[in-house]
Amino acid sequence: MKKILSVKNLSVSFDTYKAEVKAVRDVSFDLHEEETLAIVGESGSGKSVTAQSLMRLIPMPPGKFVGGSILFNGEDITQKSEKQMESIRGKEIGMIFQDPMTSLNPTMTIGKQIAEGLIKHHSMAKKEAYNRGVELLKLVGIPTPEKRINQYPHEFSGGMRQRAMIAIALACNPKILIADEPTTALDVTIQAQILDLMKELQKETGTAIILITHDLGVVANAAHRVAVMYGGKIVETGTVDEIFYNPRHPYTWGLLGSMPRLDNHDEELKAIPGSPPDLADPPKGCPFAARCPYAMKACGSHMPEYYELSSTQKTACWLLDERAPKVEPPEFANVGGSKVNG
């Protein structure tokens, strides 16, 4: 499959009164056509900043690119002017946000909000754009779209709004769809519907999806590849199977262990003790060292490099070094055989 997006050593910082907060540090990943890449991690791990950087939606200042590049179609997004970005946003890359309750303009009809992009990027006439809007609403499974298109967001339910959001993001057939926690604000049954819808639409349109989430259930359900982020860095990346069946990073173990499971009701959830590092003053070594039960001396002082475990799986952990003691993943992180709740 063709590579369409390539992020290389991306670093993004925010200038605050106190210090420079290094939200994304040296992040690299690729995205191929028709695949779904999930970026997982807890709050503050830098996953949303990474996603919004891809569309240059980070307000600058206070945000700034410190280094690295984002190659899309062979061109570096970090170097583009605001004007050039306008023809990429919506047309080449679409985005869905977390909270459908607040991410639609309350004083504008759904139709207008869909048509806007089409009129700008495909220079459609108003009428034509509205007709396409009706088609899109039908596509995302909204009944009686002819009537719905003239309604306002407050007349839609939460799930409906997220469907409308997806219609807006997909209106111009973008090559990449970034979904920033698209299901977090929805209840569980609607979550499944929205994920199914996204998978279905991906099959139809061939859009590549970057799925930002902290919900491993969502990852198991929807993603092909996974990048685990912690403290502004990608600590482990691999296919879904590799991450769930053969995780090698203690943070991934922790994440898997803290997920509720259907097959074990008695056991308590394994929370990861401690809290994420302060990115205004990030640790010199591995960001997870302070919370890692297997941390060694080297972990605190040197950032581990990536160990390639397969052509697809890469893990940044000193435990994989030949000099390190052999550590097996704890029992609770082994979800391979059980059904993932989600």
Added chain:
Amino acid sequence: MGKYILKRIGYILLSLYLIITATFVLMRLAPGSPFASERRIPPALEQQMNEAYGLNDPIHKQYIEYVVNAFTFDFGPSFKFVGQEVTDIIFRSFPYSLVLGLEAMFIALGIGVLLGVIAAIRHNKFSDYIAMVIAVLGISVPSFIMASILQYVFAIKLEMFSVARMESFADTILPAVALATTPLAFIARLMRSSMLDVLNSDYIKTAKSKGMSQRVVTYKHGLRNAMLPVISYMGPLIASILTGSFIIETIFGIPGLGSEFVTSITNRDYTVIMGTTVFFGILLLFSVLIVDLIYGLIDPRIKLTAKGGEK
């Protein structure tokens, strides 16, 4: 919608009735009478005057007569200015207040919104600080001081306008500016904070993610939403501009309704008090209704229905 307006007009009539009653009671509780003045008039003459104007009738009879007069908008002659009908006084002086008020509203809204938007877009930059300094000055400097400064600078020093005259449109500019200063400053601050709120909201990010230019994002998506608090402030604003204009009218020598209102109260000119009060009441209640209707047009979440009012 039609039903809603009818219901609202019903409420307006009820409010008017309460206003009339309260005014009547207050008027009669206040000491003095229309015919009391420094020079004592002979008691026989006062008795005769009271008789002629119906002030000797039992109080409930006077009250009923007042209410009927008010609702038929016929207030009879002024007690103080012989030969002048109250309605004549109102319709002679109101056009001045109306022109002044509309002009001031226009200035306050236009410039206030503009300043607020500029301040929000250039948040924490130089133009933001300038706009907010203007706003703070506008709020803290009382309108009569503002009026005097304007007169001194533009009329006396620069001789661009007349000091106090009411003949051409140019004469209305200084008083309108003086009248607009405080609401302008208030609107600018209101607009700035609500625009900042809106520009940080999720749907602005959505609009940007669709590839809309900064201009479209700010004005098409932001402005309409950010205007909502300003519009709800318009109702009380109309009230304060129309009634608060007395000081300005006095300083600039404008024969407007505001000054008639205040002189009628000091004169205990019962019929004029009643007339101007009812007139102001109608004006304010209807302006609040109109503001509500506009609000419903701009914000689709507010449905104007007869059942339960606004929902």
